[in-house]
Amino acid sequence: MPYSKEEKAAIWLDSFGLDYAKKAGLIALAGSPYEFVRRFAFFRTAAEAAAGEEACARMERALSEEGYLRGLLEGYARRGIVCVAYPSPQYPEALRQIPDPPLVLYCRGNVALLGERKFAVVGSRRTPAPELAAAERFSAALSAHFAVVSGLADGGDTAALRGALPSGRAISVRAYGFGHVYPECNAPLLETIIQGGLAVTEYLPGEGPRKYRFLERNRLIAGLSEGVLVVSGGMRSGTRSTAERAFSYGRDVFAFPYPLGVEYGAGCNDLIKQYAKLTDDLVDIFEVFGINLTETAQEPLSAPERAVLNALRGGAAHIAEIAQKSGLAPHELTPVLTLLEMKGRVVSCGGNRYAPV
Secondary structure, eight states: OOOOHHHHHHHHHHTTTTOOHHHHHHHHHOOOHHHHHHHHHHHHHHHHHOOOOOHHHHHHHHOOOOTTHHHHHHHHHHHOOOOEEESSSSSSSHHHSSSSSOOOOEEEEEGGGGGGOEEEEETTTTHHHHHHHHHHHHHHHHHHTSEEEEEEOOOHHHHHHOOOGGOOOEEOOSSSOTTSSSGGGHHHHHHHHHSSSSSSSSTTTTTOOOOOHHHHHHHHHHHSSEEEEEEOOOOHHHHHHHHHHHTTTTTTTEEEOOOTTOGGGGGHHOOOOOOOOOSHHHHHHHHTOOOOOGGGGGGGOOHHHHHHHTTTOOOTHHHHHHHHHOOOOOHHHHHHHHHHHHTSSEEEEEEEEEEEO
């Protein structure tokens, strides 16, 4: 795609792998990426103080190399990467509001999703089965009104993305460059997202996953979104850091509640104690954003189906307990439970146990 001179300058400056503070310091010297590049010789001494001699030497070599920028842009194009730089009109306005916005977003997929309303759904790798099903269902409903933003981790993030993918409004924010996939088991999911949604990162293609980068990435998930739903997480989890960032940015935070003693829900419960909105129904989210959600949006339930859901109000139960509470014979329950699973209202927990979604 064609880039303006300011966009090209930002992409050039970003190619040296400097951290946010150093890039911001260099831009501050000249007032814009383009002016810094154009007058590099003038700012050379001050640039060394801001970014270091080694970085400035690399920039100097790149400026003397006639095809450096052209080769950079052609390399991105070959990989299917579109660069959305801070000076670009496509750059999300919400990210401009955070304290440390990335200079360039490297994108594969439908870049137009950056211009839509966005809502984040995040969860732990060890999210329980009922909450995974609920995350997928919530995400599917949210995708009718928002592009759904998440990471790419197995568990809660994967469920959120799968829920949004049928609408074409799934955005995966990666903590590493497009030369890597982590976890490798989600490589097929990533390709599906690129084909039917959007994958985005602030990292150069060769930059691999590092622990600190996941925390850096979480600020982008929070910053892009109008709200964040935390479906699971421990007291010191990555999902909690996303929620904390979102709260500090003035975003609405929502969280699934958990029973006592559930380790991977302790973070959710603690967030609810502090500032998150307890969320066990889509209405809890939609009413905050003025979105109407009526019962007609769900498939109608038969009398046996309603009886089973009433029997599961207390949480997961064995099929024998469900039969006793619902008044249905065990042989009558199997088709009813199957239909409820297809409608996304219950989930199998294994061992003939079922839980409501």
